[in-house]
Amino acid sequence: MTENTEIAMHEVSRLRVDCPHCGSHMKVRTSKTHLPDYRELYLHCTNEFACGFRCKASLGIIETLVPSYQPNPNVNIKFGAWLKRQIRLEAEGQMRLGIEEITKPKGNRHERHTH
Numbered sequence: 001m002t003e004n005t006e007i008a009m010h011e012v013s014r015l016r017v018d019c020p021h022c023g024s025h026m027k028v029r030t031s032k033t034h035l036p037d038y039r040e041l042y043l044h045c046t047n048e049f050a051c052g053f054r055c056k057a058s059l060g061i062i063e064t065l066v067p068s069y070q071p072n073p074n075v076n077i078k079f080g081a082w083l084k085r086q087i088r089l090e091a092e093g094q095m096r097l098g099i100e101e102i103t104k105p106k107g108n109r110h111e112r113h114t115h
């Protein structure tokens with residue numbers, strides 16, 4: 001089972017794409033865009049003479065699984081559900097620890113604004 005996982009990871013790291021027409025391996029060329037979380041890919045079927053399919057694809061970063069230790073302030077990638085839950089649980093834990101200091105009298109919050 002560990003072996004299978006390793007193979008799968010290896011395939012992911014090489015970004016293997018198969019031709020949708022003939023199933024051959026496709027060569028991947030990336031092109032830079034001005035967006036840090038989006039990239040365009042140019043795919044060429046390696047079965048060049050019998051198939052010859054070429055296409056453009058996109059690679060977009062859609063979700064943060066583990067946040068960066070040095071986040072780019074210009075990059076805003078939404079957090080995955082699991083990560084959001086972790087952050088919420090952590091916040092709840094911290095609130096419980098420091099509840100005496102944080103809690104303020106509730107009266108101030110519901111101040112009435114009369115016009």
Ligand SMILES: [Zn+2]
Pocket residue numbers: 019020021022023024045046047051052053
């Ligand atoms: Zn092909």
